[in-house]
Amino acid sequence: MIACLRLLTAFCLAALLAACASSPSSSLGELPRTPDASIEQLLERATSSKSAEDAALLRLSAADMAYQQKDFPRAARILEQVQVDTLKPAQQVFAVTLTAELAMSRNQPKAALSALQHPSLQHVPELPAQQQVRTYSVHAAALEADGQAMAAAQQRVLLAPLLSGQAASANHDAIWSLVASLSTEQLQQPANDPVLAGWSSLALAVKGAGTLEQQQAAIDDWVKQHPDHPAAKQLPTALTKLKELASQPLTRIALLLPQEGPLAGVARALRDGFMAAHFQAQQSGQPAPSVQMVDSSRIGSLDDFYRQAQADGVQLVIGPLEKPLVKQLAAKPQLPITTLALNYADAGQKAPPQLFQFGLAAEDEAREVSRRARADGMVRAVAMVPSGEWGDRVLAAFRQDWESNGGTLLAAERIAQPVALAQQIADLFQLRQSEGRAKSVQSTVGGSIAAQPARRQDIDFLFLAATPQQAQQIKPTLNFQYAGDVPVYATSNLYSASGDVNQYNDMNGIRFCETPWLLDSSNSLRQQVVQQWPQAAGSLGRLYAMGVDAYTLAPRLGQLKALPDSRIQGLSGNLGINASQRVERQLPWAEFAGGQVKRLPDTPR
Template identity: 25%
Template sequence: MSTKKTPHLRLNLSFAALASVLLFSCASPEKEPEPVPEYPLINEIPVAEPEQDDDANALLDKAEQASVSQAIVYLLQSSRLFINEQQYGKSLHIANQLSRLPLSPSQSTYNRLNSAHALYELGEYELAQQQLKLIEQRSPTQRELRLRGQVNEQLDMPVEAILAYLSLVDRYPSQDVTDSQHLFDLITSLQPWQKKALSEYDTAHLKGWLALDQAIAKSNANPAAINDALSQWQRDYQRHPGRRLLAQISSKVQTMSNQPTIDTVAVLLPLSGREKRIGETIQAGILAAYQGEQSIHFIDTNTTSMANIVKQLQSLTPDVVIGPLLKHHVDSYLQLAPQQATRSLEPLAGPIVSDTLLTPNPAVRDDAITRVDNTDNLTAKNATQGLYPWQTLLLNLPDQQTIGANQYALSMLPEDEAKQAAFTLSKKGFKNAMVLSQDNAIGKRMAQTFAQQWQTLTGHDITIVYYPEGKKMQSSVKSSLDVALSDQRIYQLRNRIKENVKAEARSRRDIDMIYLIANADQARLVKPYIDVNISPFANAIPVFASSRSHDRDADTNTRRDLRGVTFTDAPWLIPGASKDQVQYAQAQQLWPNRSSQMARLYAMGIDSINLLDKLRAMKLLPSIIFEGETGTWKLDQQGVFHRSLGWAKFRSSRISAIAME
């Protein structure tokens, strides 16, 4: 009875034959004490990329009959072909078996590349990265560079991905613009702080790519300004590969020039009930930035159902809707969007509708603030999203619904702030970070985001300490710095020798920075305690904090307690950083006692109306940014605006803006 050889059996037989030959050639009359045989060097046969019509199984058959040197080549090529055939398990099996043989350096590189490629296709990006890190060669292949870029993209390391793609486009120029287009798309997707880090590298053509991006980014969405900047760029970079993209960019600029004007704006805000103060603060920001070029209609989302509001909008036929704000209103609004809609050609003109008092009310509930804090990630649970005939700028991220093609959303996610801080600080040379975070939902999300980003960028895990409220907070900080253990050792030594030992408690020295997630009151207690518990034998540990630690109404004593802390916040809350100092001074005069929390919402109102005439442009050309009062806004491919915050530092009695990126 004959046994049919399966591909897996052929693989095992091939490797068994190879191992037998190698072991036999190593054999000697006497037993060697070494438990692992030393294989002889194999005459290297260069590994050429297999042809597209080659068959992986056919190469396995050849490997059984070939010499050792040639068999290894066939096996390497079959591993590559199994990837093309989407049989990634077989490819990995061959690569794993080959890794046990004495491959030449070039063969070993090819084998690891096959392994990394198969792992990437299986979604095992971290394992693929580990294999790529083992590859060392001065002339990387086209497949290796592309794979490095793809793996880094999936690991959320866009800067590293861009560096790989830059080498790919430079070393392997092609008539196809696909690689250049993907490279530029990735550059335009970066946040400003990521672009700053990228600009520090000295890589072929990088300066020109960044200059092309900036020519568009700084245009304020003005088509004429973009055309002028592109003309200048062409004169400056006459041999740059990015020139091949100019025709497509120019076409998009022309489309921008033909966009309809915005005549009517509807704003959906909670202007009554327990969120009244929040809604009125955003409304005040919108009106402060209003230039009188459109008619604005405010609709209270707390006095009627969303279905009735949609009917009002259908009668009003606005060009753009701002809002809703509250998350459940956002989901209801998106859910009610018709599957098919047509745009009325005659917009209904009307006066400004605003009978709401803009004077802030005394107090606002904390849970009301939480409900508008963008605390949930954007999900895609509704695959059939309808569309309204007008554009919409949502003031919160949806929870259950998806964002449509003509819809946009402002993200105020605290995770964005933590990610920016981790990225920026990791580029400052810090290696061993500690996060001290308040023990609540937002604190944990920020801490985990910071830790994940830090580990991705540096390869180092960090310590996270969640401190409770009250007296236990200080003991948690003391324990995290290992000062408590030092105190205990001193106490034990004193008891042992029965004398009063003069000794200083020593703090741990493996930490080189602390990221603090705390509100202003907690930060005021934690920061001095960190200073007190740093022993005189250790250098002071720099402390960085989130915007939650900044309360601009804090007294001089509070600022003195926070002296030296560097933090992120919206430009509106950093002295001298506002984009419109006249507007800022007027707001301070009208509402001198407005809290930091309300000031951030007021700034969001300013930004929301200033973004309206840039929505389509920022979608067409992702390079375009908007430098607003809540941060520098950038639109992603999902229609979500993410912001980059400014940096500032607590001095003895004041706060000053600083450059960190």
């Protein structure tokens, strides 16, 4: 939202006082002129004016002046005094635009879009350029904040011919960012505007290419086919950076993992997955960098390690795995070599620009549950998570994503021992209150009455983060406590990939997110790895998948940084990089059904 408002401010700079000395045609009416008085003076003139139109123009100028001074409440109060439907079309456009800008200042894009439905907006192309810039800008910002990327891009395409200099470049890059964030299916939908269709075809060309070299070739081919398109005349900044990255191939990697200590087993799975991907690349004739193994459990100084790595010609470090070492790296202002850590520093810890962080974060899965439930039309949730720091992090991630997107978390329980589980679920669903009401009725009427306990009815689903053993107890208890009909959305922790039909039957109906590695046994690399290391078919497979994906990410970190909305389909999830350069995973879904694991359609993007 802040980014949207910054762009909006930049694009409206030319119309800072929201005024135009020249007027559109008389049938459209006169726009407010540049005010030559204070807000108080404008309001006094409006009060004493004998012309209703002049009074309205003065109040519009006053409201706009308050908006430009960031006194948003006062601007809204003044604007409320203007009867929009009595104005001429140009003045209506001005008032509606200001109403939308005020809604965006309150982080209310839907209210802004509602205001922009006014019929007067059909006259925007007939108005002076400054007003067009202002209206198209707020419309684009509201659509983007509302998740309507293609429609926002269309508004920016309309805006482009009206801009110059830095504002034009910013708008150019904003169009690319919007179309690049769309899925292939969305980009393939026909566009009425030929310029927007060109942007879509460029995004399709880039997304359809895998390596940096292939992307650069796809961009060059597109430019030859669309020489007159604005993006051909001036490539977006992100695509210009891709060309620079393509000229610097990755030839040497240091794999920094512990060979001793409590994380040695985890490190072996990561290393074996990484090297399996490396050998597959070599066998298929792809460019494969040399890999230097380094034992992080024997490193005395990270500074000494990086000095030696530089001397050895290392271009990328993958690791470390140990969280204390990752925190040390994150605390440094700069790193001499780009690094993909295989763990995360503390949330909110500022990291150097050369550090990327990748792990199987449970927070990613909590956000995935939020995204899926929202896509399924859910609004009100309750949650059950383990006690302790891990459960607190998972619940916090779910709550933040769920509530920031309009959902409501009604209640949450920390999973206790089995003896207390039934009571916890009864409390969560307020079954005891139902029983109490039945007893009260019995006491009032005398004698006994037939009454079955009833759960609270305002719960759409249960968010569950639990082990397989806990989930085996929770789902039957929900059934016993008259809450068996409540949908359960869970993280992958409850899936052991054991193939145990009895265990799966106890969790019948639970939906959960999981890595592609464990849900798609047909992947050829997975089959090779499982043949070599059978344990990779079980829950340890998630680590092998992460190792494979670390190899896949290695040459593409700069690519993902240059194209922050692009993603890579990995075996630990659909991978992207956020603003903090942390890899975030989006996951496919499955459901326990009849003792089997049934793959579900992917969550709509």
